[in-house]
Amino acid sequence: MKKRGRGLGCAWYGTGYGNGFPDVSSAFVEIHDDGSVSVLTGAIDVGQGSSTIFAQIAAEELGIDADEVTVISGDTDTTPDSGTSAATRHTYNTGNAVIKAVTQAKAGLLAYAARALHCTSADGIELKDHRVRVKGEPARSLPLAEVVSQARLDGERFLGSESYTARTTRVNPETGQGSPYWPYAFGCQVAEVEVDTETGNVRVLKVVAAHDLGKAINPLQAEGQIAGGIAQGVGFALLEEVQLSEGQIKNPSLSQYLIPTVLDTPEIHAILVEEPEETGPYGAKGLGEPAMLPTIAAIVNAIDDAVGVRITSLPATPEKILAALAGPSKT
Amino acid sequence: MKIELKVNGVDRRLEVEPEERLLDILRERLHLTGTKEGCGEGECGACTVIMDGKTVNSCMVLAGQADGHAVTTIEGLGKRGSLHPVQKAFLEEGAVQCGFCTPGMVLSAKALLDRNPHPGKEEIAVAMSGNLCRCTGYDRILKAVERAAGEVEQ
Numbered sequence A: 001m002k003k004r005g006r007g008l009g010c011a012w013y014g015t016g017y018g019n020g021f022p023d024v025s026s027a028f029v030e031i032h033d034d035g036s037v038s039v040l041t042g043a044i045d046v047g048q049g050s051s052t053i054f055a056q057i058a059a060e061e062l063g064i065d066a067d068e069v070t071v072i073s074g075d076t077d078t079t080p081d082s083g084t085s086a087a088t089r090h091t092y093n094t095g096n097a098v099i100k101a102v103t104q105a106k107a108g109l110l111a112y113a114a115r116a117l118h119c120t121s122a123d124g125i126e127l128k129d130h131r132v133r134v135k136g137e138p139a140r141s142l143p144l145a146e147v148v149s150q151a152r153l154d155g156e157r158f159l160g161s162e163s164y165t166a167r168t169t170r171v172n173p174e175t176g177q178g179s180p181y182w183p184y185a186f187g188c189q190v191a192e193v194e195v196d197t198e199t200g201n202v203r204v205l206k207v208v209a210a211h212d213l214g215k216a217i218n219p220l221q222a223e224g225q226i227a228g229g230i231a232q233g234v235g236f237a238l239l240e241e242v243q244l245s246e247g248q249i250k251n252p253s254l255s256q257y258l259i260p261t262v263l264d265t266p267e268i269h270a271i272l273v274e275e276p277e278e279t280g281p282y283g284a285k286g287l288g289e290p291a292m293l294p295t296i297a298a299i300v301n302a303i304d305d306a307v308g309v310r311i312t313s314l315p316a317t318p319e320k321i322l323a324a325l326a327g328p329s330k331t
Numbered sequence B: 001m002k003i004e005l006k007v008n009g010v011d012r013r014l015e016v017e018p019e020e021r022l023l024d025i026l027r028e029r030l031h032l033t034g035t036k037e038g039c040g041e042g043e044c045g046a047c048t049v050i051m052d053g054k055t056v057n058s059c060m061v062l063a064g065q066a067d068g069h070a071v072t073t074i075e076g077l078g079k080r081g082s083l084h085p086v087q088k089a090f091l092e093e094g095a096v097q098c099g100f101c102t103p104g105m106v107l108s109a110k111a112l113l114d115r116n117p118h119p120g121k122e123e124i125a126v127a128m129s130g131n132l133c134r135c136t137g138y139d140r141i142l143k144a145v146e147r148a149a150g151e152v153e154q
Helices: A050-062 A092-117 A144-153 A220-236 A289-307 A318-326 B022-029 B085-093 B100-116 B121-128 B141-154
Strands: A002-014 A024-031 A039-043 A069-072 A125-129 A131-134 A137-143 A159-165 A183-195 A202-212 A267-273 B001-007 B011-015 B048-051 B054-057 B071-073
Touching: A002 A289, A024 A050, A039 A050, A039 A092, A050 A069, A050 B048, A050 B054, A092 A125, A092 A131, A092 A144, A131 A144, A137 A159, A137 B054, A183 A220, A183 A289, A202 A220, A202 A289, A220 A267, A220 A289, A220 B071, A220 B141, A289 A318, B022 B048, B048 B100, B054 B100, B085 B141, B100 B141, B121 B141
Parallel strands: A039 A069, A202 A267, B001 B071
Antiparallel strands: A002 A183, A024 A039, A024 A159, A125 A131, A131 A137, A183 A202, B001 B011, B048 B054, B048 B071
8 A cells, every 4th residue: 555644854954164173265356357257266166056156246246247257166276275065165165255355356446446436435336237336326437347447557456365264163072062063054844755565665755845045146056956955865765875794885886876866856846045144145054965964854754654664774775664564563 | 890880970980999888989089078987887877878869878888889870979969059959958947067967868858859759747757767867856857858848849
């Protein structure tokens, strides 16, 4: 018989290296005389989309389009170190470094523009729609490219070179007190499963996933991170197990270590919760790794809801479920 | 041994070793590096190419077995500015993350749509099930193939 059930899983996750370990990201920025921008960071985009995020950030700060920003990343010959693409840290940590570097490059530009537009203070200047404008007086404005190229002829260069360090402390081993991670990511998911009581096979039909990411700088990418996390969570919950024998991995290939295919993945509905993280770029914080965590608990709870057995070791294979079903009922 | 095959519409004559795979000659001799080697044992689908209208794992085909056949690789689809509808749909749906599975995914989708321009959801999923992806959760990939099917229809 096929029985359906639903389960909830919740997770919180400390992003960044944590425990006071130096968590530093760096960025170089140059505003060019055609109004385009280069951003150099050591952050490697492995598909999560960090380079796109940095282009969006620089564009937002300078009032230009993201495709006018050239992001050069992960080249030890040319880019400053931004640490690893790990710990769900680049949007937050390297994003903050990019904002700081752009702000530095922009400060010189605003000061120059204030003089060019006869404005008493650089605070009165804003960059919007490819133009340098006096705030509140849109008529007093110049094209960004014109200002930068004129400045260049006057011998001025608009450069930024900055770093950002996440603030964490080691935990006191005596008291357990400290601030080991910052920021924390939160998420919860509900999974609906169908369990075949004859075979023990579990199909995950649907997962609804709500994740607090502070601010979705790129909602499409955020949904992609959530969907990818759920697929890995399905694998973790139902399929994947590294089998060891005397220190050797017994299943080191994709024919023995099964990961989800398109036929194993559920319908996914992502909910982006934007509760601003004050120290993050535009309130943003990381999302990548946390997206797979609630999936596992949600699926195990849904199995319990469907057939009344509690699986306490992963993966929840058909063998374990059948054994649990054959055993004494927990109620 | 000498083999003759058509790759992306161009006739090729090659002198190959008996143990060379189709994947090897595409990447190493013809420098068509869009075809990726993932597992090398026919499980992941990263090396998918189309041979005589059917998808094959090019790691499981000996070069000699490709003699006299027509092979399409990802380089044989669209170019920048004139993308194949499947490639366009992958871009528009955001169906790409790290990109390693993407050439194989696109070719599996193309082979499906060439065979059946109006596939249902189930048929799409089955056709794409030989291509593993660790990043996307397949969600956007399915949407992209559905979108491409809609556009091929028009």
